[in-house]
Amino acid sequence: MIELIQDGSVTSASGFLAGGTYAGLKTQEEGVLDLGILVSERTAALAATFSTNRILSPSVTVSRQRLANGSARGVVANSGCANCSVGTQGRTDAEEMALLAAGHVGVSAEEMLVASTGMIGVELPMALIRQHIGNIELSADGGERFARSIMTTDSRPKSMAISLDIDDRKVTLGGAAKGVGMIHPNMATMLCFISTDAAVEQGFLQSALSEAVDLSFNMIDVDGDQSTNDTVVVLANGAAGGPAIERGSDSAAAFQEALTYICIALAKDLVRDGEGAQRLIEVVVSGAKTVGDSRKAAREIASSLLVKAAVHGRDPNWGRIMMALGKSGIDLDESKIDLFINDIQIVHEGLAIPFFKDAVISGMGGTDVKFGIELNIGEATATAWGCDLTEEYVTFNSAYST
Amino acid sequence: MIELIQDGSVTSASGFLAGGTYAGLKTQEEGVLDLGILVSERTAALAATFSTNRILSPSVTVSRQRLANGSARGVVANSGCANCSVGTQGRTDAEEMALLAAGHVGVSAEEMLVASTGMIGVELPMALIRQHIGNIELSADGGERFARSIMTTDSRPKSMAISLDIDDRKVTLGGAAKGVGMIHPNMATMLCFISTDAAVEQGFLQSALSEAVDLSFNMIDVDGDQSTNDTVVVLANGAAGGPAIERGSDSAAAFQEALTYICIALAKDLVRDGEGAQRLIEVVVSGAKTVGDSRKAAREIASSLLVKAAVHGRDPNWGRIMMALGKSGIDLDESKIDLFINDIQIVHEGLAIPFFKDAVISGMGGTDVKFGIELNIGEATATAWGCDLTEEYVTFNSAYST
Numbered sequence: 001m002i003e004l005i006q007d008g009s010v011t012s013a014s015g016f017l018a019g020g021t022y023a024g025l026k027t028q029e030e031g032v033l034d035l036g037i038l039v040s041e042r043t044a045a046l047a048a049t050f051s052t053n054r055i056l057s058p059s060v061t062v063s064r065q066r067l068a069n070g071s072a073r074g075v076v077a078n079s080g081c082a083n084c085s086v087g088t089q090g091r092t093d094a095e096e097m098a099l100l101a102a103g104h105v106g107v108s109a110e111e112m113l114v115a116s117t118g119m120i121g122v123e124l125p126m127a128l129i130r131q132h133i134g135n136i137e138l139s140a141d142g143g144e145r146f147a148r149s150i151m152t153t154d155s156r157p158k159s160m161a162i163s164l165d166i167d168d169r170k171v172t173l174g175g176a177a178k179g180v181g182m183i184h185p186n187m188a189t190m191l192c193f194i195s196t197d198a199a200v201e202q203g204f205l206q207s208a209l210s211e212a213v214d215l216s217f218n219m220i221d222v223d224g225d226q227s228t229n230d231t232v233v234v235l236a237n238g239a240a241g242g243p244a245i246e247r248g249s250d251s252a253a254a255f256q257e258a259l260t261y262i263c264i265a266l267a268k269d270l271v272r273d274g275e276g277a278q279r280l281i282e283v284v285v286s287g288a289k290t291v292g293d294s295r296k297a298a299r300e301i302a303s304s305l306l307v308k309a310a311v312h313g314r315d316p317n318w319g320r321i322m323m324a325l326g327k328s329g330i331d332l333d334e335s336k337i338d339l340f341i342n343d344i345q346i347v348h349e350g351l352a353i354p355f356f357k358d359a360v361i362s363g364m365g366g367t368d369v370k371f372g373i374e375l376n377i378g379e380a381t382a383t384a385w386g387c388d389l390t391e392e393y394v395t396f397n398s399a400y401s402t
Numbered sequence: 403m404i405e406l407i408q409d410g411s412v413t414s415a416s417g418f419l420a421g422g423t424y425a426g427l428k429t430q431e432e433g434v435l436d437l438g439i440l441v442s443e444r445t446a447a448l449a450a451t452f453s454t455n456r457i458l459s460p461s462v463t464v465s466r467q468r469l470a471n472g473s474a475r476g477v478v479a480n481s482g483c484a485n486c487s488v489g490t491q492g493r494t495d496a497e498e499m500a501l502l503a504a505g506h507v508g509v510s511a512e513e514m515l516v517a518s519t520g521m522i523g524v525e526l527p528m529a530l531i532r533q534h535i536g537n538i539e540l541s542a543d544g545g546e547r548f549a550r551s552i553m554t555t556d557s558r559p560k561s562m563a564i565s566l567d568i569d570d571r572k573v574t575l576g577g578a579a580k581g582v583g584m585i586h587p588n589m590a591t592m593l594c595f596i597s598t599d600a601a602v603e604q605g606f607l608q609s610a611l612s613e614a615v616d617l618s619f620n621m622i623d624v625d626g627d628q629s630t631n632d633t634v635v636v637l638a639n640g641a642a643g644g645p646a647i648e649r650g651s652d653s654a655a656a657f658q659e660a661l662t663y664i665c666i667a668l669a670k671d672l673v674r675d676g677e678g679a680q681r682l683i684e685v686v687v688s689g690a691k692t693v694g695d696s697r698k699a700a701r702e703i704a705s706s707l708l709v710k711a712a713v714h715g716r717d718p719n720w721g722r723i724m725m726a727l728g729k730s731g732i733d734l735d736e737s738k739i740d741l742f743i744n745d746i747q748i749v750h751e752g753l754a755i756p757f758f759k760d761a762v763i764s765g766m767g768g769t770d771v772k773f774g775i776e777l778n779i780g781e782a783t784a785t786a787w788g789c790d791l792t793e794e795y796v797t798f799n800s801a802y803s804t
Contacts, residue, residue, distance in 0.1 A: 055728030055736055085724045087737065087753045120721025121754050228725055305707075306799055313800025319522025322487050323630055326457030334457055335489065351489045352523050391793040397708055398715025 001164060002261055005172070008161025009143025013172040014197040015041040015239035019142035020149030023132035025125060026080030026118065035129060036149030037136050038176070038193055039074030039105050044237035045199075045244075046072040047206040048113070049213050051230035058090035059083045059116040060229055062098060066113050070202045073111035075193060075233055076101035077150050078129070079178070083116040084228045086123045093124040100133045115231045117152055117178065117190050147176040150191050153396070154178050158269045164258050166251045171198040171240045175262050179270040192217065192232045192266055198255060199238030204247040208256050209234050216263035219295070219384040220271045221303035234259070271385045272367075276392030280368045281311050283384045285325075287375040293330035294375075294382035300328035301371065302386030312388035314364040316357060318346045321371060333377055340372035403566060404663055407574070410563025411545025415574040416599040417443040417641035421544035422551030425534035427527060428482030428520065437531060438551030439538050440578070440595055441476030441507050446639035447601075447646075448474040449608040450515070451615050453632035460492035461485045461518040462631055464500060468515050472604045475513035477595060477635055478503035479552050480531070481580070485518040486630045488525045495526040502535045517633045519554055519580065519592050549578035552593050555798070556580050560671045566660050568653045573600040573642045577664050581672035594619065594634045594668055600657060601640030606649040610658050611636050618665035621697070621786040622673045623705035636661070673787045674769075678794030682770045683713050685786045687727075689777040695732035696777075696784035702730035703773065704788030714790035716766040718759065720748050723773060735779055742774035 011018045020036035027034075048067050050060050059082075066072055076097055083090050094116070099109040116124070147157035161174035177192040200208070213232055238244065245251045272280045283302045288294035301307055304324035310317045318339055325332065339347035342363040346355055363369075369388075413420045422438035429436075450469050452462050461484075468474055478499055485492050496518070501511040518526070549559035563576035579594040602610070615634055640646065647653045674682045685704045690696035703709055706726035712719045720741055727734065741749035744765040748757050765771075771790075 052731070053725065053728035054731055054734055055724050082721070085721060085736070085749075085752060085754075087751075120724060121749075228728055309796055309799035312796065315800065319484070319487060322457050322522060323455065326455035326630055329454070329456055332456055334487070347487075347523075349489075350487060352487075389796055389799075391796045394711055394714065394791055394793045394796060397711035397791075398717065 002162050002258055003164065005161040005163055008174055009159040010038055010146055010174040010176040010193055010195050011140050011143035012161030012174040013195045013239070015237045016174070016195045017041065017138040017140055017142060018146035019136040019138045020145035021132050021135040023078070024128045025078055033145060033149035034079045035132060035136065036146040037074060037076050037101050037105060037138060038146055038195065039138060040195070040235050040237040042237050042239065043071050043073060044235035045202040045205050046070060046233070046235060047202065047209040048231065048233045049210060051227055053228045055085065055228050057082050057084035057116055057229040058094045059114040060231060061091065062094040063113040063115065063231060066110065069110065072113055072235060073107040074105060074235070075113040075115060077115040077191060079150050079152050080118040081116060081122050081124050082118050082120045082229050083124045084120045086121065089123055093126055096126060097124065097129060100130060104133055104136065105138065113233060115191050115229070117150065117229050120228060143174060143176065150176065150178045152178060153275055155273055158266055158273070160262065160265060162258060162262055164254060166198065166245065166254050167242055169240050169242050172196065173258055173262050175266050177266040177270055179273055190227050190230055194234040194262060196234065196236045197239040198236055199240065199242055199244040200236040200255065201244040201246045204245065204252060205234060205236055207247070208259050211256065212260040212263040215260055216267040219299060219382070220267045221299065221384070221386040268385055271387050274387035275396050276390040277387030278390055279311055279388045281308070281386045281388065282368065282370045283373070283386070284370070284381065285373045285375065286381040287378055288380040289331045289378035291380045291382060294380040297325055297328040297330050297373065298382045298384035300324050301373070302384040305389055308386060308389035311364065311369050312390050314361050316341055316346065316360045316364065321373065325373060331377065332375055336376040338374040338376065342370050343372065404564050404660055405566065407563040407565055410576055411561040412440055412548055412576040412578040412595055412597050413542050413545035414563030414576040415597045415641070417639045418576065418597045419443065419540040419542055419544060420548035421538040421540045422547035423534050423537040425480070426530045427480055435547060435551035436481045437534060437538065438548040439476060439478050439503050439507060439540060440548050440597065441540060442597070442637050442639040444639050444641065445473050445475060446637035447604040447607050448472060448635070448637060449604065449611040450633065450635045451612060453629055455630045457487065457630050459484050459486035459518055459631040460496045461516040462633060463493065464496040465515040465517065465633060468512065471512065474515055474637060475509040476507060477515040477517060479517040479593060481552050481554050482520040483518060483524055483526050484520050484522045484631050485526045486522045488523065491525055495528055498528060499526065499531060502532060506535055506538065507540065515635055517593050517631070519552060519631050522630060545576060545578065552578065552580045554580060555677055557675055560668055560675070562664065562667060564660060564664055566656060568600065568647065568656050569644055571642050571644050574598065575660055575664050577668050579668040579672055581675055592629050592632055596636040596664060598636065598638045599641040600638055601642065601644055601646040602638040602657065603646040603648045606647065606654060607636060607638055609649070610661050613658065614662040614665040617662055618669040621701060621784070622669045623701065623786070623788040670787055673789045676789035677798050678792040679789030680792055681713055681790045683710070683788045683790065684770065684772045685775070685788070686772070686783065687775045687777065688783040689780055690782040691733045691780035693782045693784060696782040699727055699730040699732050699775065700784045700786035702726050703775070704786040707791055710788060710791035713766065713771050714792050716763050718743055718748065718762045718766065723775065727775060733779065734777055738778040740776040740778065744772050745774065
């Protein structure tokens with residue numbers, strides 16, 4: 001059974017330390033954290049997934065290279081600057097950032113991953129990083145400061161931790177994530193770091209992460225754009241003891257469930273904090289012919305601007321859901337489609353049925369709006385999440401760099 | 403040489419009549435046109451392209467069937483109701499609308515196409531159509547009224563006509579189009595009707611239209627959504643005389659150029675009138691390895707919400723253009739990319755170069771903003787158009803049906 005840990009964070013799992021410092025990368029305002037380190041006291045099995053954007057930050061390139069080692073000690077992350085589109089200097093800076101962090105922590109540079117988020121096209125102010133990185137105090141209480149140090153336009157840090165028993169041993173998973181713009185299916189999070197004291201075989205850890213990311217970060221949408229810096233990292237240090245969890249075992253199933261759980265919770269938290277967002281939209285497409293179809297349709301609906309704007313206006317304009325569903329290009333039979341808004345049926349076999357409109361509008365006033373689309377031609381189901389599109393999103397993104 | 407006809411419309415070409423009437427489909431306000439007919443005095447070669455959405459209006463289905471005839475006399479179109487997601491009744495109504503229009507015009511129902519635009523999920527008020535369709539006065543001056551009758555959220559009708567000499571004969575092409583929401587690459591226009599008095603062989607007419615649509619309506623974006631009702635129809639009645647233009651001739655090249663010209667002009671006009679739009683964004687991607695790559699990249703940039711919001715705020719945030727370019731997944735070499743905003747170079751070989759920011763911001767204050775992306779790895783070029791994303795778009799689309 002998965003239990004939520006009150007005020008949990010990326011340092012809730014045994015053997016993890018973290019911290020963050022002001023380095024002046026994000027703002028001149030002293031005290032605003034923008035440089036953080038997460039480290040395991042012992043070598044941890046490493047798995048990660050990265051952005052598929054063809055323009056990548058060298059911070060991603062460096063971390064992706066580390067992945068080949070199969071293990072790592074930690075990650076250094078900064079906000080305020082994406083270290084992207086800056087030529088060969090970006091690689092040099094990412095390598096130096098790993099080296100500086102490794103020196104501070106007392107490990108080798110090869111054991112540290114790097115992550116950056118913020119403005120594209122600006123070089124990392126390395127002088128500030130050199131000056132301030134030594135101020136990071138690493139502690140078992142530092143998870144919250146680490147989560148704060150990776151924030152950009154996030155209105156709040158995203159931290160959580162869960163625990164469960166695997167083979168009669170208590171195992172903990174913690175996570176820190178940040179959004180919030182440029183979030184779209186296909187590696188949606190800008191940055192997410194997961195720590196666990198479970199002992200996990202590296203090959204299984206990577207496939208478990210890929211599956212969890214497919215069901216969580218790859219199913220969320222804020223604005224259809226995809227970052228050059230997206231990174232999800234999981235470190236499993238085995239401090240909880242026991243043999244390494246391997247593919248196919250009961251323990252593996254339990255671990256997979258927990259990893260997926262924390263990924264979905266963090267992904268939904270990112271969407272909820274989407275730029276200007278006021279409502280979380282959950283789209284469940286069921287009865288599809290294939291899982292691919294249900295995933296595609298759910299994501300298409302969750303990312304339709306007209307659907308997002310309708311949710312913002314509490315407008316039960318179900319024609320837009322049909323339009324987005326049709327646009328997805330999946331197999332469907334219009335005369336078999338049932339459609340529900342917050343579990344109230346709106347459409348039966350492709351046709352509108354009488355519904356109490358005021359009740360539906362009133363239900364759409366909550367912080368969560370759920371669309372259910374039953375295709376009735378198969379067994380496959382998928383869930384995607386998006387947020388409403390608000391005037392604030394536009395105002396905010398019209399004046400980001402200037 | 404292509405010449406623009408002052409106050410030209412869909413009836414500027416010889417042998418075309420059109421008109422529109424109030425039928426009470428769009429609003430109760432008398433005088434607001436919402437039902438129109440365009441008709442050729444003689445049988446015309448017919449070509450058309452339609453939405454690829456999996457949910458289609460029966461009005462589209464009926465028109466698509468007519469396409470097999472290869473010729474037609476005209477089209478009846480209504481605004482206010484999309485005649486979509488209404489079950490089998492939609493088909494019955496579309497057929498009846500064609501029959502009513504054919505009766506009014508004096509042709510057979512098989513010779514009339516049907517087009518509808520407006521709310522999804524509501525049945526066509528056939529009683530009103532039966533009552534008012536007889537009021538449509540067809541005349542050679544009726545092009546403007548026809549263009550008005552197909553408007554939904556358009557702020558103004560989109561009409562134009564051009565003329566050119568083909569084989570020493572003056573040939574005219576006229577067009578009427580309407581947008582404005584749900585516009586996206588892949589059959590972007592909701593409705594566009596083109597008339598020409600040129601004599602054109604039907605097979606060539608269809609391929610000429612497909613090519614013109616590929617370079618125009620398939621390269622524009624307002625909000626990434628795609629309608630269930632998109633229709634582009636061209637009728638070539640041969641009233642200008644001469645032998646039918648056939649593929650491969652010099653006349654064919656001239657006709658192709660003219661058809662592409664009018665399609666691009668109408669497509670840009672649709673984008674310029676996008677919901678809430680204040681600026682037209684033109685994205686030219688050159689130096690790509692393949693035409694497919696340049697098209698994909700240009701469309702990805704023109705439809706990126708973050709790019710659109712930046713244009714709205716006159717923010718030369720070129721990192722977002724790099725992000726959207728990378729997201730397109732095309733072949734590129736970051737270190738070879740040059741980037742221009744309104745012809746002012748911002749990026750050279752993948753790196754920002756010093757530019758006079760105030761001058762760029764000032765240039766972005768016009769009604770047209772041009773992004774040039776030179777990939778320098780090939781010869782292929784493509785152009786896409788989008789509009790900026792404004793608070794008005796959100797406000798408008800939050801309260802469409804309610």
